[in-house]
Amino acid sequence: MTTTFLLGSEINRLAEVLTDRTRIVFFETPTNPQMEIINIAEAVKVAKAAGALVVVDNTFASPINQSPLEAGVDLVIHSTTKYLGGHSDLTGGVVIGRGELLTPIWTWRKNLGQMMAPEVAFLLMRSLRTLAVRVRHQNDSALAVAKFLQTHPRVKRVNYPGLPDFPGHNVAATQMSGFGGMISFVYDGDAAATAAAVDKLKCFTIAASLGGVESLVTQPITTTHHGVTPEERVRRGIADSMVRLSVGLEDAEDLIDDLRQALD
Ligand SMILES: *Cc1c(COP(=O)(O)O)cnc(C)c1O
Numbered sequence: 601m602t603t604t605f606l607l608g609s610e611i612n613r614l615a616e617v618l619t620d621r622t623r624i625v626f627f628e629t630p631t632n633p634q635m636e637i638i639n640i641a642e643a644v645k646v647a648k649a650a651g652a653l654v655v656v657d658n659t660f661a662s663p664i665n666q667s668p669l670e671a672g673v674d675l676v677i678h679s680t681t682k683y684l685g686g687h688s689d690l691t692g693g694v695v696i697g698r699g700e701l702l703t704p705i706w707t708w709r710k711n712l713g714q715m716m717a718p719e720v721a722f723l724l725m726r727s728l729r730t731l732a733v734r735v736r737h738q739n740d741s742a743l744a745v746a747k748f749l750q751t752h753p754r755v756k757r758v759n760y761p762g763l764p765d766f767p768g769h770n771v772a773a774t775q776m777s778g779f780g781g782m783i784s785f786v787y788d789g790d791a792a793a794t795a796a797a798v799d800k801l802k803c804f805t806i807a808a809s810l811g812g813v814e815s816l817v818t819q820p821i822t823t824t825h826h827g828v829t830p831e832e833r834v835r836r837g838i839a840d841s842m843v844r845l846s847v848g849l850e851d852a853e854d855l856i857d858d859l860r861q862a863l864d
Contacts, residue, residue, distance in 0.1 A: 604617045607835075607836060607837075608627075608629075608631040608634065608636030608637075608638060609636060609837075611627075611638050611639075611643065614643060614646045614647070615646045615649075615650070618646070618647065618650035618652060619650070620650070620651070622647075622650055622651075622652045623652060623653065624652055624653050624654075624655055625643060625646075625647040625652045625653070625654050625655070626654075626655045626656075626657070627643065627655075627656060627657070628656065628657040628658075628659070628660060629656065629660075629661070629666075629775075630660050630661065630761055630768070630772070630780065630782065631660075632660065632782075632824065632844075633759075633784040633820045633824065633825075633838065633842060633844045634759050634784060634836075634837055634838075635660075635759040635760060635761055635766075635768070635782065635783070635784055636759075636767075636768055637761055637767075637768025637769075637771045637772045637775075638771075639771045639775070640656065640666075640668050640671040640672075640673060640775050641671045641672065641775070644671055644672040644673060645672075648672070653674045653675065653701070654672070654673045654674050654675075655673070655674065655675045655676075655677065656668040656673045656675075656676050656677070657676075657677050657678075657679075658676050658677070658678055659677075659678050659679045659682050659683070659811070660682075660780055660782050660810075661776060661780055662678075662682075662683040662684070662731070662735050662780065662811070663678070663684075663731075664683075664731060664732050664735040664736065664777070664778060665735060665739065665776050665777055665778040665779070665780055666775060666776045666777070669696065669697070671775065674697055674698070674701060675695055675696065675697035675701055676695070676696045676697065677693065677694065677695045677696075678693065678694050678696075679691075679692075679693050680692040680693055680694055680724055681693070681809065681811075682809065682810050682811030682812075683731065683734070683735060683781075683811035684724065684727060684728060684731060684811075685723065685724055685727050685811070685812075686727045686730070686731065686734050686811060686812055686813060687723070687727060687812055687813055688807075688809060688812035688813075688814065689723060690720045690723050690724055690727075691720075692716050692720060692721075692724060734813070734849060735778065735780075735781070736778060737849055738780070738781030738847050738848070738849065739762070739778035739779055739780060739781065740852070741781070741847045741848075741849075741850075741852035741855065742760065742762070742779065742780060742781045742782070742783055742845075742847040743760070743762045743763075743779065744852040744856065745783060745845065745847055745852060745855055745856060745859065746758050746760035746762060746763055746783050747763070748856045748859065748860075749783070749785050749859065750763065752859075752860070752863055753788075754787060754788045754789070754797075754863045754864070755785050755786070755787060755788065755863065756785075756786040756787070756788050756841075757785060757786040758783065758784075758785045759783065759784040759785065760779065760783045760784075761776065761779045761780070762779030762780075781810075781811065781846060781847040781848070782810060782844070782845070782846055782847075783844070783845045783847065784820075784842055784843065784844045784845070785842070785843055785845075786839050786841050786842050786843075787841040787842075787843055787863070788841070789841055790840060790841065791819075791821060791840035791841060793841070794819055794840065794841040794842075794843060795819055795822070797843075797862050797863055798817055798819055798843060798862070800861065800862035801817055801858055801859070801862045802858055802862075803815055803850055803854055803855050803858040804816060804817035804845065804855070804858065804859075805817070806818065808823045808824060809846070810846035811846060812846070812848060813848050813849045814848045814849075814850075815845065815846060815847055815848035815850055815855055816845070816846040816848070817843060817844070817845055817846075818843070818844045819842065819843055819844075820838050820842050820844055821833065821838065821840050821842070824844075825838050
């Protein structure tokens with residue numbers, strides 16, 4: 601089995617890399633951490649023409665903001681550790697799709713022993729009851745935070761699909777009903793200066809997860825992309841001074857004040 605990797609920005613090459621042996625096209629949108637937007641319906645059209653199944657990781661958007669199944673995707677996966685759980689107190693995952701595709705997955709799951717413990721399932725079910733209000737609040741706060749970051753002189757670039765001048769905005773506006781709580785930005789400074797600014801944040805906790813009620817911050821080169829070589833990071837557009845935010849349920853003004861004092 602071979603896998604061909606494309607960057608989010610290379611999605612226009614999808615048709616040319618598909619062969620008659622391609623079984624699955626797998627992607628996330630928005631992507632981590634650049635927040636690039638893949639046109640789901642377009643990717644489905646190209647993949648279907650080549651006879652491939654389409655699987656989308658919808659964790660960043662959450663089911664409140666994006667419904668890939670409606671765009672023709674075959675299987676949708678979520679890390680329930682993130683928005684669905686929403687309180688940074690459980691780990692889990694879900695795969696959603698047609699019964700015929702789920703049956704073999706169900707069998708593998710059973711044989712591998714992937715059973716969620718009862719209290720974890722209980723926490724997840726409780727959390728799902730507030731998913732919509734949590735996500736809508738996070739959508740609103742993230743947009744306010746992203747707009748603030750755009751005005752800050754030490755911020756070189758803001759990646760947030762809700763910003764009208766973000767490259768993926770128009771596609772996001774057609775396939776998302778909200779733009780989510782995840783933002784990344786590039787600070788005007790080297791890796792150390794960026795780490796120093798991140799360390800000054802008080803409302804954002806430094807942690808690699810996302811989607812919870814508490815706002816989190818990471819510098820991708822020290823966490824999610826630590827194992828990626830510097831050359832490969834450059835190719836993927838992950839700057840040393842990139843910062844990723846997961847906007848929680850705190851008052852947006854408090855988050856903005858905190859970012860202001862840290863970045864100044
Ligand atoms: C965290 C994450 C995962 C992995 O989920 P876990 O529950 O941590 O195993 C997969 N996809 C995305 C987009 C994530 O953010």
